[in-house]
Amino acid sequence: MKSKVARRPRSWLRRAHFSPSSNLQAAILTGLVIVLFLSFIGLAVVRHERLLRYRRGEWVSVPWNPAWPAMPGPLKELREDIARAVYSFAGTKPDVLEHIPCFCGCRLRGHGSVHDCYVKHRSAESVVTEWDDHGLTCALATDITGDVMLWHDQGESLSTIRRRIDQEFGTRGPATDTPLPR
Secondary structure, X not given: OOOOOOOOOHHHHOOOOOOHHHHHHHHHHHHHHHHXXXXXXXXXXXXXXXXXXXXXXXXXXXXXXXXXXXXXXXXXXXXXXXXXXXXXXHHHOHHHHOOOOOOOOHHHHOOOOHHHHOEEEEOOOOOEXXXXXXXXXXXXXXXXXXXXXXXXXXOOXXXXXXXXXXXXXXXXXXXXXXXXXX
16 A cells, blocks of 8 residues: 655755845945945055055155253053154144044044044144144044144145045044034
């Protein structure tokens, strides 16, 4: 006597049918992943070039004003020459850095621009009288200032520098409320 074996329907062998909308969603998702990946690669190349310039000692040289107070300390993650360079730039170029935002959230500390990450007070003659130690601990401020120094040294206009900083760092976090250059 033959036993009856239940037969499985063959529908489980068929491929799932995808609708055109699911194909479109997959294409959009794939496109976004590719764009994000290429953006990451582009950012890495820019950062690598900057790092190579720093290692070769091509930092923009800004002399230290003996009227300034001593550097805040202690240095933790920054090399002393880099810290001195960014603080010197902030001390001598307030007209530049006061138009450049920081994106690390330091606006909660009352900062209005990346300049405030370095300079706490100036005299009536605009000489630095007190440094802010935030610039020593904020890698984002150092990255931003390094780019500003490089582009300023290359003769870029302040408007162009600001636009490039906004494009490169604008997605990192909340920006300080920094006025645009005129």
